[in-house]
Amino acid sequence: MAITGVLRPGHVQIRVLEMGPALKHYTQVLGLREVARDDKTSRVFLKAWDEHDHHSVVLREAEEAGMDRMGWKVDSPATLKRLAADIEKSGLCTELGWIDAGEQPGTGQMFRFTIPTGHVMELYAERTRLGNNCGTAGEDVNPDPWPDGQTGISPSRFDHCLLYGDDLDGTVKLFTEVLGFGMAERVMAGPDLIGAFLSCSNKAHDVAFIRQPVKGKFHHASFLLGSWEQVLRAGDILSRTKTSIDIGPTRHGITRGETIYFFDPSGNRNEVFAGGYSYYPDKPAITWHADDLGPAIFYHDRKLNEAFLSVFT
Amino acid sequence: MAITGVLRPGHVQIRVLEMGPALKHYTQVLGLREVARDDKTSRVFLKAWDEHDHHSVVLREAEEAGMDRMGWKVDSPATLKRLAADIEKSGLCTELGWIDAGEQPGTGQMFRFTIPTGHVMELYAERTRLGNNCGTAGEDVNPDPWPDGQTGISPSRFDHCLLYGDDLDGTVKLFTEVLGFGMAERVMAGPDLIGAFLSCSNKAHDVAFIRQPVKGKFHHASFLLGSWEQVLRAGDILSRTKTSIDIGPTRHGITRGETIYFFDPSGNRNEVFAGGYSYYPDKPAITWHADDLGPAIFYHDRKLNEAFLSVFT
Amino acid sequence: MAITGVLRPGHVQIRVLEMGPALKHYTQVLGLREVARDDKTSRVFLKAWDEHDHHSVVLREAEEAGMDRMGWKVDSPATLKRLAADIEKSGLCTELGWIDAGEQPGTGQMFRFTIPTGHVMELYAERTRLGNNCGTAGEDVNPDPWPDGQTGISPSRFDHCLLYGDDLDGTVKLFTEVLGFGMAERVMAGPDLIGAFLSCSNKAHDVAFIRQPVKGKFHHASFLLGSWEQVLRAGDILSRTKTSIDIGPTRHGITRGETIYFFDPSGNRNEVFAGGYSYYPDKPAITWHADDLGPAIFYHDRKLNEAFLSVFT
């Protein structure tokens, strides 16, 4: 695998307009578990059932919806230090700096920086482990394949974000040349890159960017399901709870994912999805031409819905 | 991810008693595609549909069934050289040596070595790319999610092997300390390790070993399916073609995989499976106690079938 | 079950503008099998794989798309005679008459009549049996669960039609009081019935009608799949073949069916679907209020797409 030591998207901090309805959405409809609160910063911390670390989703009450920042877990403090230096050296980022341990509960020191598309990212190497509750005699002994008593859609993991921003070339350069990500798929408008799906793992994407004339915008945070049948069940739960669905169930051309998009009460888009393929760094990047962006994004409809490019937070 | 640069199991060379029936099984029932033959060494080379490299399964006609060797693709010639040196230095392996490029078609130089459980492994960094045939206008442009005209069970990839051998401790030491694999799950008989499920990726296992008083034995080679429904379809195809099924469809406790085991005409066991979880190196190893080996292996039956420990090649 | 002896929708005769593209669609994309041609009447006869009778879909080349007629198989010649008399006596239908055996290949005498919504229906009791090709030693001996070598979407059966017309009350009266159907679900606009889903079996619907100020219009012919995963596969095949998809994959509120709608090259709408519930005549009719027609039809989107009410043939 990539040798830079970035493990995965570790958290996303999402701004919500009112914590009450937001929490109801994220715990009862999406089905994450609340694990901690920080009243001073108006934040609530949540995790998905199959994650071992303390939390992966942070909700913060604010005046405006959107994403505050996205966090990446790296494999060791040494990697953290090395990558921080590399980022600094690259000259691609702004507002770089170290955040003291404890800014998020159970989380060690973080290195924070703003990438060319205007998004704030942070790297960290340490977070308290809570376990995934499948073990019968202690956390990880003789576990059952899934825990009893799940609520709502109940995805197993926070998986990736799709982000909108202007300087796509700079951000892609950072992720591929400094952070060691691979480009699994890309969208080209003639000679110009307009979409990049980037992986630090065997997943088809850990983060994706689409070029838009904006800074730091948030298209969606995505959560992992185990099957297409669970996507149907998600759609049923969303309809039953009158949650606003954007599109789906359908398939993405890009990544092959089986997906449904919907909105939290503040207008932030969520995705739950299943499927996709095994990505390896030696896989050739798939190229989609912009005039085929329809099937690239929504493989069945073969055209974008109006919201895809115009609705973000 | 692990920083050693081992990408994945790249091939398995399986001995078959008669090439005709074997090929029929692997191409028409399992549904791999034949890509090359080497009459001098009595070998046929095959690939699964979603693999990009030239081949992943090698059949060799021989007097006795079993596995000749398992190959691992690494991320660069530099990694290949470094790992070869590390293996040599470890003193854990025997019969080490370099194999000239071209021993397998389209494949660069390989480093071959015998591990403590008696299995022959080989590392390589280069193999010709054939593509996965999903692209409509060239290999990887605007691809469809799966190719038309598939035959038989048609798994997307060769995924892993389960191997039986005696010096499990030595082999585990090699994979974890020299090759950088993580131990996703393990089976303990009191203080003794009797099973190890090892990952160099985000998969729950890339290779697994079970301690048995034998050298270099082969339990099964496993291939990846996309869903539990495809496992059912596999079972139907196996029954229709009167292929000998060992067990399944069922679920493994270990790895959570949804699985069916069956035999090729020479008695080599194959598996096709779906599901499992996302492995990361910071995940705690799951421990199964030997008196729970039943549900660990076959989660529904909660006991081993007779063949599991006694039938191998 | 209902005691009138209507077994099922036995055929639908669909008008297509050009036979070539139509046949390509119905045989290669939808995946029916051509079983006979009648050049004199410009008709081609097809069947789905799990139907035993000679054919279920009739394509007729004509100037205008739409449905010529829908056929119903009854359980015996005696039932045919009795129902013909009952229909005549009811005074609800026009253009009644007997059609000689052989008007459709392998088919006995038919009783044809036009119902109050303007659709032409025909009853028949006898049709040559072709078998479903699952038996290994003769048609129905030791069969496999599905035949090898399927093409395209490959539904197992023609299932039902949804039809648009004006005199919904008259048509419902005919089906429930004369033909013995049950009303599984209905849509009410205040006191007015505007949609009726009618069953002569354990299916949630064998035919459905929606009130529109037109005569004899055709909304769609629907074909049965075995699972939600097959609905996804259908969507993939439709996209790959650039077939125009109307909506889906999604779920219907009415009947709970998991569905995708698409168009043949002449603009006739097809559906493939899975799921639904077991209907029995003692089940209370489900009522949907017209202001909830959105979720009734498309449970996830919770609103009709533009085409639902405006596009028909």
Next chain:
Amino acid sequence: MAITGVLRPGHVQIRVLEMGPALKHYTQVLGLREVARDDKTSRVFLKAWDEHDHHSVVLREAEEAGMDRMGWKVDSPATLKRLAADIEKSGLCTELGWIDAGEQPGTGQMFRFTIPTGHVMELYAERTRLGNNCGTAGEDVNPDPWPDGQTGISPSRFDHCLLYGDDLDGTVKLFTEVLGFGMAERVMAGPDLIGAFLSCSNKAHDVAFIRQPVKGKFHHASFLLGSWEQVLRAGDILSRTKTSIDIGPTRHGITRGETIYFFDPSGNRNEVFAGGYSYYPDKPAITWHADDLGPAIFYHDRKLNEAFLSVFT
């Protein structure tokens, strides 16, 4: 459909050795809902979520496990009267008689009789309706496709029983000639019928009999699931709760059903299954030869497990 007016298997009364563990199994593991108790007769009444009538499973505490009787709902009191007379006239049954309304809660008068294989059957036309809890504004108005808050495996319906007995010919004669059932599939040992799968609906079986030299024995009661993925989930729940699984998940050759067999704490076998085909009375009966009984029953293993013929209650 068949014109005799038998709607479906309406209930099965099962003997359990201890009510406590039995109830825990049927409500928490299988996931039926308790709806009534009758302490005088040591009975508890339960229903599956998608049934509208008051109950479908009756547990009775007794010294010996097994089935007391199986009930059939008919479409009207007139049909009940007519069938009672026909059964009496047939001379095939013993111990015929009328049971007063109220013997089961909410249930009208029943006609009870013992069939040639020694099983007690009862017909009834009336039972209080409880509803399936999917409606949001009253029972059957704008319903969701499935109710929130399900427990355990949660099948939608009681579906059928498989019974063992000696005079198979007599029982088949009764069901086909007097009660109007069709024979969907049959197992022949040379000229002798040894298994019969009988339908009064569009299901592949509503009851099945296998010839064994016993009287009135119970092989299993079966409950309906919506998908093969739900069969997997059932297996997981059975394993998690340490419920004894007999066999599966697997496919039946007969009926094509996707199935898992397990035991209640008293040793009565249960099945949950999905799939199967649409049965119609004009479908030719499928014939399985006894030397193919293996794949007929368990299509994947292609042989019976030891318990199939030897374990019943």
